[in-house]
Structures are given as structure tokens and as C-alpha cells.
Amino acid sequence: MKIVDSTPISPAAARITAAAVLVLLLLLPLFIRNIYWIDLGVTVLIWASLATAWNISGGFAGGLSLGHAAFFGVGAYTSTLLFLRLGITPWIGIFVGAVLAGLLGALLGVITFRLKGPFFVLATLAFGIVIHIINVNWRGLTRGAAGLLLPFRGGPQNMLFLNLWAYWYLALGLLVLTVGISAAIERSRLGYYLVALREDEDAARSLGVRVVRSKVVAAATSAALAACVGSVYAAFIQYIDPDSTTQFELSVQIALVAIVGGMGTTFGPVLGAAIVIPLGEILRARVGGGAALVVYGLLLMVIVLAAPNGAIAGVRLLVLRFRRLIQSRGATDA
Amino acid sequence: MQLVLQIIANGLLIGGLYALLAVGLTLIFGVLRVVNFAHAEFMMLGMYGAYWLWALYGLDPYLSVFLVTPVIFLLGVAVDRLIVRRSIGKPDVTVVFATLGLSIFLQNAALTLWRADIRSVSTFATGSVFVVGGVRLSVAMTVSFAVALLFALALWIFLTRTMYGKGIQAVAQNRRAAALMGIDVKRAYMITYSVAVAAAGAMGVLVAPIFTIFPRVGQTQIVTIFVIVVLGGLGSVPGAVIAALLVGIIRSGAGFLFGTAWGELAYFAVFLLVLIVRPQGLFGRRGAEVYGG
Amino acid sequence: MLDVQNVTVDFVGLRAVDHASFTVEQGQIVGLIGPNGAGKTTLFNVVSGMIRPTSGSVLFEGKDLSRLGPADRNRLGIGRTFQVVKPFGGMTVLDNVVVGALTRGQSRSDARETARATLDRLRLGRFENTVARSLPLALRKRLEVARALATGPKLLLLDEIMGGLNPTEVNETLALIQELNSEGLTFLVIEHNMSAIMRIAEKVLVLNQGALLTEGPPAVITRDPQVISVYLGEPIEST
Known part of the structure; x- marks a missing residue:
């Protein structure tokens, strides 16, 4: 077999690119007036955060969860119900939801850490469905399929804004938070442990990596961040129901976004959201919801079979080619 | 007492139909080590096959089952070639999401082609019941159950009495050893996958007169099928049959006792519990859950 | 240092290890030999905590390990390699070793230093940026050793690290083991290469059908006629 050296893109270059993209996103309001595009932009940011949250346990640790909508839903419902019933602002509710989901994620982590491959997937799927069934049927708390309407009371102090751009900045702030945490984990001790556990659990254990602790911390962090996204989503849409928060399809799409973009990398899920969400929206508008999902299904099959490292791997390849091109130019010039 | 008998009879009938679906799913896992997330989609296609042959040509599902099943078998061959075979031995993400992608694709292709309309097929048996010892049985369900038994029997004979079947069993036991013994492992994969999804298609045709037909009907059933095969022990065919009958009875009983929703919840909770405490299933062999054994 | 007491391991319908007892003293190099299927690797798995014995116990520096998993045993000072190598395939060679150093509580930069030093010692330094999956087998075996060494073990369990090496490489490996041993590291070594193990071991344990047949100096x-009869029909490898 050929000996392959890893050719990382330098951290400095990655940081500069990320900063440039961030500045662009911050300035975007200067260029765009169309409400439809702003709305789509906020949706992309929300999905980018959600996929990034999934990626912490799904990508780094390799625990392919098909139940993450449960955590998203816990976040959305916790902040909304606290606001509706007790008048507590979502700015506080978002943290309560994160803590609740974090505990739930830790619990799920504790009971499933031993399961491998499809068994883990099925357990998370069952967990997600249990939460969904509770959501649909505990009408006294969630009002079931009727859903909850967030009344526009108070304004900014309650995470409610009249200007759509405010949600853009809110979602952007959330994305910076999730990506920041994800990047910190990737480069931390925990990040090394998670990848080691994903690559070979026995070897990792023999080197002193504690399985339960690492996986549970990852699961809890991932769940808590997904819940934060749920709270922001609820404040943005101002109406939540089981179908839009805890449904199985939603769990599948969270994983899909991360996988298409490139799981196990910090920026892959963000790229995934930037590709999948607009594509889905355009298709839905032009040819209908069914056709959009046909494309999702095809995309998922093609990616996992032909390019399991996702779109980010393609970008990497392009960057490296470009760099080599510049280097060879430089060499001939000199 | 009468009520208990009624619940058990209904449960057995529905469970027998589920068994046809579950046996295929568990067989695919046992032989290919792939969880076929698209399994119930083949049932859905079978249902639409039955519907269109009935709506356009007036063909009775109990006849069209012999037409639709071979077509779905061929579809299985194609899917194995294009998707499933390419995912074997790849990382978990490929194995899991390739068939999940296929499921999304088929479901929504059906939605796009045939719309979300709810359809149904009526046969000579529709709506009529007969009474045995005070227990009322639906004629349609009973006939479907009987035909399903016939298919299950054929599958059983195929697996245990034919060369192909024995080859498949050898591959399920030990891939490497089977390959060394000169068994064409790839062909065993193809036959397993195609036969299993054909069985799902046949089940679809048979339940067309009983269930309503719509593009997402597979999705409403797939999780039940997962529950069955996990309870029975992923990879265990007899386990799947027993678990299917059991789940059939539990469902008809729990639905009656607690109402459908909370009955559902109880049974997913049990599913989660089994996965965690006894991942090899109630009847499966130990070690299967570590995925490789 | 290591005290294996009456360990028995039963698999379904098979007794893999049968009432095995032995000790390894601080500073020793102990060889563990036996025909294929004698239960050597199973014994390693018991000592490192990968599997629980059916009965019997393992003591390390006087401490009963029964309730500890592999991670905690490693943290007490037991390192191991795997006969079927288990690299973290997608990681670079350096990162593979960094994982081992990190569990010792080192900071990331310290861990990287430790890892580099360890790689240099095993002459893997020039492969530090190589994707581990793409290393040739002989080098992957060395990576196993490097990774375990980076955890700073007191006792190192080596599982057939010399299979497939040429005589020069075997000599280098033996020299490294002896050098590490002179620095205070204790070894328990499974080896098929008899002449190699006989050259460095202070004591050799012979395992046959799960039971300890005999032990003594090489x-x-x-x-020993018993040992010779066990190995009859199986060539005693030499280099």
C-alpha cells in the first residue's frame, strides 16, 4: 500500500478563511433586501448550528444518532413553555433547555455507550420516537399536535424581534458559539479521545482513554447545543408543534446535513447546511416537497457511497491543488 | 375470555403478516450485516403494485401477488448491484445511510408519482367476517395470512433445502470460511437481498386489501419491524417469526388496554430496554450486538 | 509486580485459559510461549482488562485489578500492544502516539513532545505526518509499541511484535527492549520467534491448551522434554 502523508490545511489559513466568511456574513444585511432570502439565510444558519451540534457526538465520536430531533425539541419546548406558563424570558429558558437536554443526552450516552454500529443507531432512533410520542400525547403540557404559538410580547428582552435581521445576528451568534465549542473540542484532549474511540475503541481503552466519560461528555454537549438551537428556532418561527420539532424526519435531516458537508470536521456541517438547505428550499419551491426529498435521498446515497468524507473533502482537495499550482508557479518564476 | 381470544386471534393474524417482512430484514442483517432501512419501502411498492393492477386491470391481489413479487425481486437485484453491495464492509455511516437514503428516495418518488392520496383495494373478501368459536375473524386478513404462510413456507424450503439456501446459511455463519469453501459470497448477498425484499413486496400485496395505501405507509411500519427483529435477535429467523407473532398480540392487546398512543410508547420503551439490556435480542445469540460476530 | 492467580477463562464450549498462575517481578523480561491457540493472547486480555476471567484474579503491585477496566489498568502502569494491530487508522502516526501521552495528564504541547521523542526512539520519526492506515505492517507494529510506551507504563505487554521482521530488525527490537528494561521497564512478551525470546528473557512461561505447562530460565x-513434545509437529521458528 502507498504510504500517504496527511496534508493539513494550515490552521492559520483556515482561521483567516473563517474570519473572512464571518465578516461577510456580518455585512450581508448591507446587500440583501429581499425578505425571502433573509429568511432562508436564518434557516441555513440554524441548520448549520444544529448539524454542528450533531457532529460533536456523531462525527467526532462516531455515534451516528438518529434521535437528535428530541434534543432540539426539548430546547424549543422548554424555552417556549417557560415563557408561556411562567413568563420567563427565552434568554433564560434557552439555558434551562440546554441543561435539561444535556442531562437527557448524558442519560442516553450512559445507556448506549456500549452499542455499536446499527444497534446504536436503532437505540437513538427509538429514543427519538419515545420523545416524539410523549410530545404528541402529553397534551396537558405540550398541547400535542395543536402546537404552541409564541405571542409577540415584550420584544428583544424576550428574544422576539420585529426586524428579521435581528434573527440573522442571533442565529449567527449561535453558530459562532457552536462552531467555537466544536473547534475547541476537536483540538482538546477530549477531541483526541473521541476520535481514538471512533477509530478503535479497544486500542483507545488500552491507552488509558475512559470510554464512558468521554462519550457521555460528548453526548451531553451535543444535546445541550442542539437544545439551544431549538430555543432560537422557536423564537424565530414563533410556532412549534411535534412535526416541526421532534419528528423522525428531522433527526434524519440533521444527520444528512452533517454527512453531506463532511462529518468529523469542524466546518463540514456548516458547509453541509449551506448546500443542503438552499437546495431543498429551491426544489421545494420549484418542483414540490416530494421531489426535493427525492433529491435528498439521492444525495445521501451518492455521498455515503462515493464521497463518505463529504463536500468539505472536495474543498480541501481544491485548496491543496491550488496551493500546489501556486507553489509550482513560484518555483518556475524563481 | 372471549375478548382475550379475540385479541390473540387478531394479534396472530397481523403478526403472521409482519413475520413475512421481519424475516427478510433479519435475514439481510444475518447474511450481509446491513440493516435495510428501506425494507418497508418494498412493502409500500408491493401495495402500489397491487393497487394499480387492481385499479387498471381489475386483477385480484391474491393473483397479482404472483406477478408483483418477481418484479420486486428484480428490483432487489438492481438495488443490490447499485447500492447495497457497494456499502458492505464500508464504515458504519455508509452502511446505515445508504439504505436510509434509498428509503427517502423511494418514499418520495412514490409521493411524486402517485401523490399523497390515500387509496385502498377491495376484494371479494373485503368487509366480510366469519365466526369461529365466538371469535370474529376478517376474511381478508385470514386469506392474506394463509397466503403469507405459503410464502413463508416456500422461503423456509428455499433456505434449508436448496443449494442456494444452504450457501446463504453458510455465509451467515462465517463469511470467510464460506468463501474458502468455494461459495460465491457476492451471489449469496444478491440472492438474500432480492429474496428478502421480494418477501416484503409480497407482504405489501397481501396487506393491500387490509391497510390503506399511501406513500409513507412504509415509514409507519418500519419501526415496528425493527422492534420485531431486535426482539427476536437481529439475524435470527425463528426469533423474528416468534417476535412478530408476539408483537402482533401485544399490539392488539395494548391498543385495546391503553389506547393506541400510550400502548405505542410502552412498546418503544421495551424496545429501548431490550437494546440496552439484551442487545442480542430475546432469542438471538450473544455477541451479534458487537457487530462482526 | 504482576501476580496472576489461578485465572480461568471459559468461552462458549471452550476453556481458553485453565487455572493459570504466575508472577512477573519488577525489572524482569518474561517470555510467554506456547503453540497456536494455547491461550496466550487471552491471558493478555485478562491482564489488560479487555476480558473478565471466569475465575481467578490479577494483582498489580499488590493491588487487586478485578474491578478495573482497561483504561484504569493502563493508568496504573500496564501498557500493551495488540497482535492484530489496531492503529487509529485515520489519524497521523504522531496523533496516534499523542493519544497515549495525553491520558497521562500532559498538556497538548507536552504530549506532542513526548510523542515525538517516542517516535524517534522507535525510528518512526520521519513518518509522523503519515496517515496511520497507510503504514506497512511492520511499521504499524512498531507504532503499537510507540503508542503504549507514550503512556509511560511500568509493565509492557508485547504481543508478537517480531512476526514478519527480518533478522536485523529483530536484533534492533531486542536491543530496544533490553535498553528500556535497563531503564526500569518490566516486560511480559508473547513471541513465536523462539530464538529471539530465548536471547532476552530471564524467565519463560510455557502455555499449552490454556494451562501453564512449565516455567523456568530459557x-x-x-x-524440557514436555515443551519439546508440545512443539512437535510445529516448527520452532528461529532466525
Whole structure:
């Protein structure tokens, strides 16, 4: 077999690119007036955060969860119900939801850490469905399929804004938070442990990596961040129901976004959201919801079979080619 | 007492139909080590096959089952070639999401082609019941159950009495050893996958007169099928049959006792519990859950 | 240092290890030999905590390990390699070793230093940026050793790290083991290469069908008629 050296893109270059993209996103309001595009932009940011949250346990640790909508839903419902019933602002509710989901994620982590491959997937799927069934049927708390309407009371102090751009900045702030945490984990001790556990659990254990602790911390962090996204989503849409928060399809799409973009990398899920969400929206508008999902299904099959490292791997390849091109130019010039 | 008998009879009938679906799913896992997330989609296609042959040509599902099943078998061959075979031995993400992608694709292709309309097929048996010892049985369900038994029997004979079947069993036991013994492992994969999804298609045709037909009907059933095969022990065919009958009875009983929703919840909770405490299933062999054994 | 007491391991319908008892003293190099299927690797798995014995116990520096998993045993000072190598395939060679150093509580930069030093010692330094999956087998075996060494073990369990090496490489490996041993590291070594193990071991344990057949200094073991009869029909490898 050929000996392959890893050719990382330098951290400095990655940081500069990320900063440039961030500045662009911050300035975007200067260029765009169309409400439809702003709305789509906020949706992309929300999905980018959600996929990034999934990626912490799904990508780094390799625990392919098909139940993450449960955590998203816990976040959305916790902040909304606290606001509706007790008048507590979502700015506080978002943290309560994160803590609740974090505990739930830790619990799920504790009971499933031993399961491998499809068994883990099925357990998370069952967990997600249990939460969904509770959501649909505990009408006294969630009002079931009727859903909850967030009344526009108070304004900014309650995470409610009249200007759509405010949600853009809110979602952007959330994305910076999730990506920041994800990047910190990737480069931390925990990040090394998670990848080691994903690559070979026995070897990792023999080197002193504690399985339960690492996986549970990852699961809890991932769940808590997904819940934060749920709270922001609820404040943005101002109406939540089981179908839009805890449904199985939603769990599948969270994983899909991360996988298409490139799981196990910090920026892959963000790229995934930037590709999948607009594509889905355009298709839905032009040819209908069914056709959009046909494309999702095809995309998922093609990616996992032909390019399991996702779109980010393609970008990497392009960057490296470009760099080599510049280097060879430089060499001939000199 | 009468009520208990009624619940058990209904449960057995529905469970027998589920068994046809579950046996295929568990067989695919046992032989290919792939969880076929698209399994119930083949049932859905079978249902639409039955519907269109009935709506356009007036063909009775109990006849069209012999037409639709071979077509779905061929579809299985194609899917194995294009998707499933390419995912074997790849990382978990490929194995899991390739068939999940296929499921999304088929479901929504059906939605796009045939719309979300709810359809149904009526046969000579529709709506009529007969009474045995005070227990009322639906004629349609009973006939479907009987035909399903016939298919299950054929599958059983195929697996245990034919060369192909024995080859498949050898591959399920030990891939490497089977390959060394000169068994064409790839062909065993193809036959397993195609036969299993054909069985799902046949089940679809048979339940067309009983269930309503719509593009997402597979999705409403797939999780039940997962529950069955996990309870029975992923990879265990007899386990799947027993678990299917059991789940059939539990469902008809729990639905009656607690109402459908909370009955559902109880049974997913049990599913989660089994996965965690006894991942090899109630009847499966130990070690299967570590995925490789 | 290591005290294996009456360990038995039963698999379904098979007794893999049968009432095995032995000790390894601080500073020793102990060889563990036996025909294929004798239960050597199973014994390693018991000592490192990968599997729980059916009965019997393992003591390390006087401490009963029964309730500890592999991670905690490693943290107490037991390192191991795997006969079927288990690299973190997608990681670079350097990162593979960094994982081992990190569990010792080192900071990331310190861990990287430790990892580099360890790689240099095993002459893997020039492969530090190589994707581990793409290393040739002989180098992957060395990576196993490097990774375990980076955890700073007191006792190192080596599982057939010399299979497939040429005589020069075997000599280098033996020299490294002896050098590490002189620095205070204790070894328990499974090896198929008899002549190699006989050259460095202070004591050799012979395992047959799960049971400890005999133990003693290499010179005695090689002349033991029981050992010779066990190995009859299986060539005693030499280089």
C-alpha cells in the first residue's frame, strides 16, 4: 500500500478563511433586501448550528444518532413553555433547555455507550420516537399536535424581534458559539479521545482513554447545543408543534446535513447546511416537497457511497491543488 | 375470555403478516450485516403494485401477488448491484445511510408519482367476517395470512433445502470460511437481498386489501419491524417469526388496554430496554450486538 | 509486580485459559510461549482488562485489578500492544502516539513532545505526518509499541511484535527492549520467534491448551522434554 502523508490545511489559513466568511456574513444585511432570502439565510444558519451540534457526538465520536430531533425539541419546548406558563424570558429558558437536554443526552450516552454500529443507531432512533410520542400525547403540557404559538410580547428582552435581521445576528451568534465549542473540542484532549474511540475503541481503552466519560461528555454537549438551537428556532418561527420539532424526519435531516458537508470536521456541517438547505428550499419551491426529498435521498446515497468524507473533502482537495499550482508557479518564476 | 381470544386471534393474524417482512430484514442483517432501512419501502411498492393492477386491470391481489413479487425481486437485484453491495464492509455511516437514503428516495418518488392520496383495494373478501368459536375473524386478513404462510413456507424450503439456501446459511455463519469453501459470497448477498425484499413486496400485496395505501405507509411500519427483529435477535429467523407473532398480540392487546398512543410508547420503551439490556435480542445469540460476530 | 492467580477463562464450549498462575517481578523480561491457540493472547486480555476471567484474579503491585477496566489498568502502569494491530487508522502516526501521552495528564504541547521523542526512539520519526492506515505492517507494529510506551507504563505487554521482521530488525527490537528494561521497564512478551525470546528473557512461561505447562530460565525450557513434545509437529521458528 502507498504510504500517504496527511496534508493539513494550515490552521492559520483556515482561521483567516473563517474570519473572512464571518465578516461577510456580518455585512450581508448591507446587500440583501429581499425578505425571502433573509429568511432562508436564518434557516441555513440554524441548520448549520444544529448539524454542528450533531457532529460533536456523531462525527467526532462516531455515534451516528438518529434521535437528535428530541434534543432540539426539548430546547424549543422548554424555552417556549417557560415563557408561556411562567413568563420567563427565552434568554433564560434557552439555558434551562440546554441543561435539561444535556442531562437527557448524558442519560442516553450512559445507556448506549456500549452499542455499536446499527444497534446504536436503532437505540437513538427509538429514543427519538419515545420523545416524539410523549410530545404528541402529553397534551396537558405540550398541547400535542395543536402546537404552541409564541405571542409577540415584550420584544428583544424576550428574544422576539420585529426586524428579521435581528434573527440573522442571533442565529449567527449561535453558530459562532457552536462552531467555537466544536473547534475547541476537536483540538482538546477530549477531541483526541473521541476520535481514538471512533477509530478503535479497544486500542483507545488500552491507552488509558475512559470510554464512558468521554462519550457521555460528548453526548451531553451535543444535546445541550442542539437544545439551544431549538430555543432560537422557536423564537424565530414563533410556532412549534411535534412535526416541526421532534419528528423522525428531522433527526434524519440533521444527520444528512452533517454527512453531506463532511462529518468529523469542524466546518463540514456548516458547509453541509449551506448546500443542503438552499437546495431543498429551491426544489421545494420549484418542483414540490416530494421531489426535493427525492433529491435528498439521492444525495445521501451518492455521498455515503462515493464521497463518505463529504463536500468539505472536495474543498480541501481544491485548496491543496491550488496551493500546489501556486507553489509550482513560484518555483518556475524563481 | 372471549375478548382475550379475540385479541390473540387478531394479534396472530397481523403478526403472521409482519413475520413475512421481519424475516427478510433479519435475514439481510444475518447474511450481509446491513440493516435495510428501506425494507418497508418494498412493502409500500408491493401495495402500489397491487393497487394499480387492481385499479387498471381489475386483477385480484391474491393473483397479482404472483406477478408483483418477481418484479420486486428484480428490483432487489438492481438495488443490490447499485447500492447495497457497494456499502458492505464500508464504515458504519455508509452502511446505515445508504439504505436510509434509498428509503427517502423511494418514499418520495412514490409521493411524486402517485401523490399523497390515500387509496385502498377491495376484494371479494373485503368487509366480510366469519365466526369461529365466538371469535370474529376478517376474511381478508385470514386469506392474506394463509397466503403469507405459503410464502413463508416456500422461503423456509428455499433456505434449508436448496443449494442456494444452504450457501446463504453458510455465509451467515462465517463469511470467510464460506468463501474458502468455494461459495460465491457476492451471489449469496444478491440472492438474500432480492429474496428478502421480494418477501416484503409480497407482504405489501397481501396487506393491500387490509391497510390503506399511501406513500409513507412504509415509514409507519418500519419501526415496528425493527422492534420485531431486535426482539427476536437481529439475524435470527425463528426469533423474528416468534417476535412478530408476539408483537402482533401485544399490539392488539395494548391498543385495546391503553389506547393506541400510550400502548405505542410502552412498546418503544421495551424496545429501548431490550437494546440496552439484551442487545442480542430475546432469542438471538450473544455477541451479534458487537457487530462482526 | 504482576501476580496472576489461578485465572480461568471459559468461552462458549471452550476453556481458553485453565487455572493459570504466575508472577512477573519488577525489572524482569518474561517470555510467554506456547503453540497456536494455547491461550496466550487471552491471558493478555485478562491482564489488560479487555476480558473478565471466569475465575481467578490479577494483582498489580499488590493491588487487586478485578474491578478495573482497561483504561484504569493502563493508568496504573500496564501498557500493551495488540497482535492484530489496531492503529487509529485515520489519524497521523504522531496523533496516534499523542493519544497515549495525553491520558497521562500532559498538556497538548507536552504530549506532542513526548510523542515525538517516542517516535524517534522507535525510528518512526520521519513518518509522523503519515496517515496511520497507510503504514506497512511492520511499521504499524512498531507504532503499537510507540503508542503504549507514550503512556509511560511500568509493565509492557508485547504481543508478537517480531512476526514478519527480518533478522536485523529483530536484533534492533531486542536491543530496544533490553535498553528500556535497563531503564526500569518490566516486560511480559508473547513471541513465536523462539530464538529471539530465548536471547532476552530471564524467565519463560510455557502455555499449552490454556494451562501453564512449565516455567523456568530459557536454558532449562529449551531442553524440557514436555515443551519439546508440545512443539512437535510445529516448527520452532528461529532466525
